[in-house]
Amino acid sequence: MGREPGLSVRLKLTLSYAGFLMLAGALLLAAVWVFLLRYVPDRAMLVVPDDTTPGVFPVRSSLLQVFTPRAAMVYGFLLVFGLVGGWILSGRMLAPLTRITEAARRAATGSLSHRIELEGRNDEFRELADAFDGMLTRLEARVAEQRRFAANASHELRTPLAITQTLLDVARNNRNGDPGELVDRLHAVNARAIDLTEALLLLSRADQRSFTREPVDLSLIAEEATETLLPFAEERGLTIETTGDVTPTVGSHALLLQLTTNLVHNAIVHNQPGQGTVWVTTGLRSRTVVLTVENTGEKLAPHFVSTLVEPFQRGAERRRSHDGDVGLGLGLAIVRSIAQAHDGTLTLLPRTEGGLRVTVELPATPPRHTGQRVSAAQGEPA
Numbered sequence: 001m002g003r004e005p006g007l008s009v010r011l012k013l014t015l016s017y018a019g020f021l022m023l024a025g026a027l028l029l030a031a032v033w034v035f036l037l038r039y040v041p042d043r044a045m046l047v048v049p050d051d052t053t054p055g056v057f058p059v060r061s062s063l064l065q066v067f068t069p070r071a072a073m074v075y076g077f078l079l080v081f082g083l084v085g086g087w088i089l090s091g092r093m094l095a096p097l098t099r100i101t102e103a104a105r106r107a108a109t110g111s112l113s114h115r116i117e118l119e120g121r122n123d124e125f126r127e128l129a130d131a132f133d134g135m136l137t138r139l140e141a142r143v144a145e146q147r148r149f150a151a152n153a154s155h156e157l158r159t160p161l162a163i164t165q166t167l168l169d170v171a172r173n174n175r176n177g178d179p180g181e182l183v184d185r186l187h188a189v190n191a192r193a194i195d196l197t198e199a200l201l202l203l204s205r206a207d208q209r210s211f212t213r214e215p216v217d218l219s220l221i222a223e224e225a226t227e228t229l230l231p232f233a234e235e236r237g238l239t240i241e242t243t244g245d246v247t248p249t250v251g252s253h254a255l256l257l258q259l260t261t262n263l264v265h266n267a268i269v270h271n272q273p274g275q276g277t278v279w280v281t282t283g284l285r286s287r288t289v290v291l292t293v294e295n296t297g298e299k300l301a302p303h304f305v306s307t308l309v310e311p312f313q314r315g316a317e318r319r320r321s322h323d324g325d326v327g328l329g330l331g332l333a334i335v336r337s338i339a340q341a342h343d344g345t346l347t348l349l350p351r352t353e354g355g356l357r358v359t360v361e362l363p364a365t366p367p368r369h370t371g372q373r374v375s376a377a378q379g380e381p382a
Helices: 009-039 059-108 124-173 179-208 218-235 253-269 331-341
Strands: 044-046 055-057 214-217 239-245 248-251 277-284 288-295 345-350 356-363 372-377
Touching (some): 218 239, 218 253, 218 288, 248 356, 253 288, 331 345, 331 356
Antiparallel strands (some): 214 248, 239 372, 288 356, 345 356
């Protein structure tokens, strides 16, 4: 946006300092002037030593003649002193702002690694500098995450396209092959590419917070998710147990259902076939509602658990489930984005007995009624 050139802030402060000093000097000289006019007599009789004849002299006019040129000199000195002193003081005061401006210009060019790190005691400029440094830290982390995400997404999307190209090349060179097998394999590859694309779109939607908020009950959403995935758990011989209070919050029903479904699906896939359990619990705290999903399974290292929320970070031992299905690596990343879009938090902790405990905490709304739901499922709806 183009703007006409104007005076710098330093020059404005200098003129303000000088103007204030000139005003104070003018008031002081005016006070002296009033004193001379009011309390000094116009004429006075003076007796000069060694002179027997006293004389009458115009005292006030003489003082005014002496006072006026010297007052003008003092006024001129105040003007010069105010300009010079104001320029120096304003420069020292605006020095932190200059550093902040330089840092902002460097950030505008794409350099996010520098920090202002303004020294000294806390004041308005240092609060601004610290806030700017914090913003740069978050931006740098966000940009690095987006770059990693873009690179991983490109790699993941390239894989099904490369497989499709290979299958088509083989079919073109071998026209006597079974077309049904080719169609089935292409269908599977295309389905995976569609699932990956929809997951990326959902992740983008959650990050942009482009959804309508409405009152929802997280406990009902948890029951809906577990009932949907119950047949999948039955195929693996797993038990799903749900326990929870009424947990009212505000958000998107579809996104929160996706969040819960991802957590329960993740708990089913990475479990002990034939003897595992999934616990889904909802609770109400003073100002938040909590959804907890736990599952049995292999023991996980804490440093490994901390990487699971990164997009496409599936881990070597979790890259392939027991039945050979390969995950997209976006389940927990989507959960984290949805939780953050609802002003909530996501916490992952390894269970000492093995498996994972995932906790989602969202802002609560005052409940209309209270109650408790307890159900267990193994071959029957939860």
